[in-house]
Amino acid sequence: MTLADATLLDEAPPYPMRAKGVRAPEQTSAAILAAAVHEFAQKGYGGARIDAVAKRSGANKRMIYHYFGGKEALYLAALESVYAGIRTAEAELHLSERDPVEACANSPASPGATS
Numbered sequence: 001m002t003l004a005d006a007t008l009l010d011e012a013p014p015y016p017m018r019a020k021g022v023r024a025p026e027q028t029s030a031a032i033l034a035a036a037v038h039e040f041a042q043k044g045y046g047g048a049r050i051d052a053v054a055k056r057s058g059a060n061k062r063m064i065y066h067y068f069g070g071k072e073a074l075y076l077a078a079l080e081s082v083y084a085g086i087r088t089a090e091a092e093l094h095l096s097e098r099d100p101v102e103a104c105a106n107s108p109a110s111p112g113a114t115s
Contacts (some may be wrong), residue, residue: 029067031057035069037079045075 035057039048050071053059068074095103 025067028063030056032059032064032067033076033077033081036074037081040075040078045071048075050074069083 006041032053035053036048038056039053043049048071050061050064054064055076057064064074068077093103098106
C-alpha cells in the first residue's frame with residue numbers, strides 16, 4: 001500500500017479485511033497495518049484513533065495491541081511500511097544504471113517524462 005492509496009477517503013479498502021472467525025495472523029497483521037497507514041495518513045499521529053484502525057481492518061483493539069504493542073509502535077510500523085514501498089518503487093527505476101541528468105529528466109515525477 002502506498003501513501004497515495006491510503007489518502008483515498010471514501011473508497012473501499014484496497015486490501016482484504018480480516019476474515020471473521022478465521023485465524024490468519026499474516027492477513028490480520030497486514031489488514032491492521034494497511035488500515036493504520038490509511039488512518040495516520042488522513043489524521044496524523046495525534047488525530048488517528050486505534051478504534052478507527054480496528055474498524056477499518058476488521059480486527060479488534062486487543063489484536064492491534066497484540067501484534068503491534070500500541071499506537072506508537074503501530075505508527076512506526078506504518079511509516080516503515082510506506083518507506084519500504086517508496087524504496088521498492090525507487091529500486092524499480094534502476095537509477096544507478098542511468099546517467100544522473102537523464103534519470104532526473106525522465107523520472108515519473110518530471111513533466112514530460114518518457115520512461
